[in-house]
Amino acid sequence: MAANFEQRREPGRRATLKEVAAEVGVSPATVSNAYNRPDQLSSGLRERVLEVARRLGYPGPDPTARSLRRGRSGVIGVLYADRLSYAFEDPAAVLFLRGISEAAEEAGLQLLLVTGSLRDESDVEAVGKAAVDGFVVYSMPEDDPSVHAVIERRVPTVLVDQPEGMGTPLVGIDDRGAARAAAEHLVSLGHRRIGVVSFELAREPVGGLVGADRQSAATFLASGQRLRGYAEALDPAGIPWERVPVYECAENVLEEGKAAAGVLLAPDDRPTAILATSDLLAFGVTEAAEEMGLAVPGDLSVVGFDDVPEAARANPPLTTVHQPHMEKGLKAGRLLVSGLRGEDPPRTEILPTRLVVRGSTAPPKTDA
Amino acid sequence: MAANFEQRREPGRRATLKEVAAEVGVSPATVSNAYNRPDQLSSGLRERVLEVARRLGYPGPDPTARSLRRGRSGVIGVLYADRLSYAFEDPAAVLFLRGISEAAEEAGLQLLLVTGSLRDESDVEAVGKAAVDGFVVYSMPEDDPSVHAVIERRVPTVLVDQPEGMGTPLVGIDDRGAARAAAEHLVSLGHRRIGVVSFELAREPVGGLVGADRQSAATFLASGQRLRGYAEALDPAGIPWERVPVYECAENVLEEGKAAAGVLLAPDDRPTAILATSDLLAFGVTEAAEEMGLAVPGDLSVVGFDDVPEAARANPPLTTVHQPHMEKGLKAGRLLVSGLRGEDPPRTEILPTRLVVRGSTAPPKTDA
């Protein structure tokens, strides 16, 4: 008795189930049942167990031990390419996370944010160290070691915005078709000199103008497909893709969009329109243009991609490709959940997109 | 591709460390060392172990088992009041999460998002079921059972925007002082008829106008303190607080702000200014006002709280109280990390705020 009392006061050490059992004078199994299967005990004893637990400061069954024994953790991991902190910078990613967290809540699961392998090799471990029942892999280049690590883990997985891989369920959009529509919009407005601003093409982004070789080597599905989509619209319109300058940004952030614009808008035969593969980059382009004294859309049309909420509120409102980010997260999450239940979810879900024409695009000025 | 076939995951059990050991013909300890302490093996044997592991499809030590044995999980939990999906709706919360995730990355930890107890009782369990080494509790009413559950868990914890509790480290701002400044700003502009829009005052928000009794019973620290701050500025200015209408929103979302405005702006002696306890609510007020044909700031001044990035870009730009959300997350995260290391972190960190006067406030129209 006295010993137990002492233990309670001891800082640091928490009581264990076994200790509670000893104190009550029952077997550990009974204490476990008190928490997990109340119907297996007389309610009197259960009360007594709970009461002793309280007295001893036993916080309930240890989650880790329980997970080990039960074989599942009740957690789903989200693998994101960039540093976690960037995930929160991109409104599209935030929306996606929101969708996923909604799916997680539905299923009573929790969300573990797992940082992808950035430049650093050490972070591949993170995937192996994550105690999760399954993964959602969001927007990673296909050659990323972290993605490989996820596959190696052999847990249910859903890929998002990625090439199909080994029969893993997939959620995505028709990047190529959507990009084509964006480019066609510019063509139909009469633009002939067009520049492209893309985010990372592959794991090690170069940052700067890139040629066809690098473009076709893109391992970041979204980038690669979007560029192809642009090409498919421009080429037939008599705008040879080889002559279209493509700037690869090192990161999907506004600042990089500005930098890109700085380069693309420099030459004398400056483009009359810019296609950006994300709204964030498009905002950067707009900002840079305005700083250079170019009016949008008067002197320069800008098209984004994503249709984040800010796009509609921007000044001018951004013409962009809408995609259902939150729904993408929700779908991905639900697919994973059904995978966890042992069901066999549909292989592929392609979500619809649409071009939203707003105020950032207009016919080019007829150069006098 | 043939490679795909090869990698296609075999159905059935994953190999365990023990099986790998058996196959290689060494003890489990050696396999464990191959992964965790390479210096304890001859490199030749290590190679052999890793090779067999690969062949058997052993994904490396199970994270859960490892956590159990090691006594730590490498995960920090973030407890947020609302449903997880709402956490991503409030830009302030997103910024905070970003700060936290940065701190987590610094320390090589992962982030588990734990949903607080909403209305539902069942979610208190979530806290007990989370396999984490510590918690950051973000902006919860002090009487919330989840918060209590966290304390019960007896793991290192950092409270954010909350009353001090049991010697737990705390990160916050001077809500009262900041709110006072906001209200004083309106007073100095000459406003006499002022309305207040607050988010939840306690766990079970009422939604509607609330009297002094409920106000003083606020368990949501931020709300309570901000109201007191407003009162401290208005009372001495000859605007008796009892006469100031206070509308409690059921949730911190734009729509609720609109609803509040609908009520507050209805009467004949409508306020010339509104104090909102968050920017999100302020946006709602502005939107409602404009729909009612009231110009901001011409007919109505609006002051927010938080200074989320959108505040500066809004139309008109919102006058609001700036607080360093991301830094708050960063600080909280770092405090927790040092707590996990067994260090004894400072008890309390109060971060600075400042009133940012922008375009949504102006002197009241001199009613003719």
Add this chain to the structure above:
DNA sequence: CTACTTTACTTAAACGGTTCAGAAAAATGT
């Protein structure tokens, strides 16, 4: 009052690793 079902617990074997205290073998010093 006997045979059979329930109820209320207990036993003991997992779950999948880590780690500390050795033991055996190899390397080093003298």
Add this chain to the structure above:
DNA sequence: ACATTTTTCTGAACCGTTTAAGTAAAGTAG
């Protein structure tokens, strides 16, 4: 060649639970 250190690997306890299978006692049917 012998004592000593270093390297390489093993044994076994342990982390804190859950759960299938079993047992004793109590309840029910006939």
